[in-house]
Amino acid sequence: MKVKTLGQFIIEKQADFPYAKGELSRLLRDIGIAAKIVNREVNKAGLVEILGETGETNVQGEKVKKLDVFANEQFIAAFKAGGEVCAIASEENDDIIPIDSEISKSAKYVVAIDPLDGSSNIDVNVSVGTIFSIYRRKSLSGPGTMEDFLQRGTEQVAAGYVIYGSSCMLVYTTGRGVNGFTLDPSIGEFCLSHPDMKTPADGTIYSINEGNYLHFPDGVKKYIKFCQEEDKATQRPYSSRYIGSGVADIHRNLISGGIYIYPTTTKSPKGKLRLLYECNPLAFIVEQAGGKATDGFRRILDLDVKELHQRTPLFIGSANMVDKAMEFMKTYSSEAAAVKN
Ligand code: AHM
Numbered sequence: 001m002k003v004k005t006l007g008q009f010i011i012e013k014q015a016d017f018p019y020a021k022g023e024l025s026r027l028l029r030d031i032g033i034a035a036k037i038v039n040r041e042v043n044k045a046g047l048v049e050i051l052g053e054t055g056e057t058n059v060q061g062e063k064v065k066k067l068d069v070f071a072n073e074q075f076i077a078a079f080k081a082g083g084e085v086c087a088i089a090s091e092e093n094d095d096i097i098p099i100d101s102e103i104s105k106s107a108k109y110v111v112a113i114d115p116l117d118g119s120s121n122i123d124v125n126v127s128v129g130t131i132f133s134i135y136r137r138k139s140l141s142g143p144g145t146m147e148d149f150l151q152r153g154t155e156q157v158a159a160g161y162v163i164y165g166s167s168c169m170l171v172y173t174t175g176r177g178v179n180g181f182t183l184d185p186s187i188g189e190f191c192l193s194h195p196d197m198k199t200p201a202d203g204t205i206y207s208i209n210e211g212n213y214l215h216f217p218d219g220v221k222k223y224i225k226f227c228q229e230e231d232k233a234t235q236r237p238y239s240s241r242y243i244g245s246g247v248a249d250i251h252r253n254l255i256s257g258g259i260y261i262y263p264t265t266t267k268s269p270k271g272k273l274r275l276l277y278e279c280n281p282l283a284f285i286v287e288q289a290g291g292k293a294t295d296g297f298r299r300i301l302d303l304d305v306k307e308l309h310q311r312t313p314l315f316i317g318s319a320n321m322v323d324k325a326m327e328f329m330k331t332y333s334s335e336a337a338a339v340k341n
């Protein structure tokens, strides 16, 4: 079988954008390279203790970094070296990182990233991920500014995620469908393994942190009970699956069919997940695969982005399941209880 690498695929797809000069392609390629470096570190995370690399310094005399800090630095370094973006927003940094360098002077894009999503799973050998979102800049020249990031999800030029799982996969969209690539460690290349991914319209999996049940809106509580009811025709009860790494849960549901919900809770009255670099990119991908993403009432991609680290509730996955959950929200939870951005 002929293998197509991420690099080959990106070059082929560049022809879809006749006026593009290849910057986006180079940016995606840079993300692929940084992802491979992060994957290498994720793979040996469990060895840190026995290799004696914990504590302050490692064998090279460098400070040992937590994986999330390491991933953040890797991606930022890749973007700075690549010269295709004029600013970066990261979950790990309070403010945007404007890039002021000779090579990024004419950069057209900005990138928002969650370098290592699923923080509670980092130390326990459970899948984690990276999520990224690319926008065309709004500012005219020089280093990027805040206004470059305060764009609706509908303005995304590309978005994707990497899942550091039992294999490492990179999944991305440029608004013309979704394609998934699996890292072949023997050749060190992401290879096209999931062309034109489509998510089932229905599914039998629901993913939610049920430990927060008492603090959920009534619409969500009732929807969970609906998922648990016996009904042969709709294959209920559904299965509950919750990894606690959004990328992994949403990736599984994308392939198998299912819904992932992170609603408002009394502890997180605006939801937990971030609009700019978690919900918008995941919503773009899932919509491109035929699914839906809302905050329980409104489409995620249409929400106004007013702050870098803005939070929103998220209902994402198979279209019919998201519709059903929204019906419950409409009936049992007032929209006023949902987040106003
Ligand atoms: P993080 O960016 O700090 O890792 O938080 C995002 C993660 C999602 O990946 C995951 O679905 C969710 O938070 C888990 O949260 P909880 O532990 O509250 O269920």
Ligand code: MG
Pocket: 091, 114, 116, 117, 118, 278
């Ligand atoms: Mg995150």
